[in-house]
Amino acid sequence: MEKIHVGKIVNAVALKGEVKVYTYSNPERYEEIKEIYVENKPYKIEKVRFQGNTVILKLSGIDDRNAAESCKGKEIYIAESELPALPEDTYYIRDLIGMDVVTEDGEKLGTLMDILQNTAQDVYEVRRESGKDILIPGVAEFILDIEVKERKITVKLPDGLLDL
Numbered sequence: 001m002e003k004i005h006v007g008k009i010v011n012a013v014a015l016k017g018e019v020k021v022y023t024y025s026n027p028e029r030y031e032e033i034k035e036i037y038v039e040n041k042p043y044k045i046e047k048v049r050f051q052g053n054t055v056i057l058k059l060s061g062i063d064d065r066n067a068a069e070s071c072k073g074k075e076i077y078i079a080e081s082e083l084p085a086l087p088e089d090t091y092y093i094r095d096l097i098g099m100d101v102v103t104e105d106g107e108k109l110g111t112l113m114d115i116l117q118n119t120a121q122d123v124y125e126v127r128r129e130s131g132k133d134i135l136i137p138g139v140a141e142f143i144l145d146i147e148v149k150e151r152k153i154t155v156k157l158p159d160g161l162l163d164l
Contacts, residue, residue: 003037003077004094012068013056018047019068021055021076030055032084037077091146093117099151101126101136104144109134112153124153134161 007023023030030048036059037043047058062068086092093115101109101124110128115138122138136142136155145154 002080004080004083005075006036006078007055007076009038009071009074009076011072012065015065016058017062017064017068018056018058019062019071020051021057023055027053027055029084030057033078033082035079035082037079038071038074089146091148095148096146096153099146099153101153101155104154104156109155109157124155136161 006025006029007021009019010022011020012018013020021030027050030045033045035042035044036057038059043059043061045057046060049056062071083092096112096115099112101112103109110126112124113127113133114125116123116125116135124136124138124143126134126136128134136157142156142158143153144156146152147154
């Protein structure tokens with residue numbers, strides 16, 4: 001079973017064993033998850049509450065502040081089976097990383113290394129065989145097709161991109 005990294009316990013909360021989680025995913029998802037792994041140890045989620053965008057969890061077996069404090073700084077994971085199904089033509093970034101990126105003419109540009117999401121639109125980071133990275137805007141005008149089974153992404157490059 002593959003585990004998916006979803007957050008980190010950053011602190012203990014109050015006296016009854018609750019932990020504060022810095023989440024790497026949608027905070028509301030924790031209401032649907034039944035079990036998480038703290039490092040490699042599974043815990044049932046007994047209660048979920050929120051302080052703004054911060055997730056507060058009560059985990060089975062962590063019943064006092066000392067036990068909660070012992071989890072501080074530990075990474076948390078979910079089982080891959082806990083991932084929600086995605087709509088058609090929507091993908092998890094982890095499933096796209098490592099795909100070949102080719103032009104509409106079939107020329108291999110490189111390998112998808114990451115998809116940056118801290119911009120106005122997603123940006124596909126492609127590592128060229130020369131070691132130089134190029135960034136391609138993740139919009140339909142430039143990302144023409146994603147073939148999951150063939151592990152291939154077909155793109156149309158913006159004019160002059162390779163000259164940068």
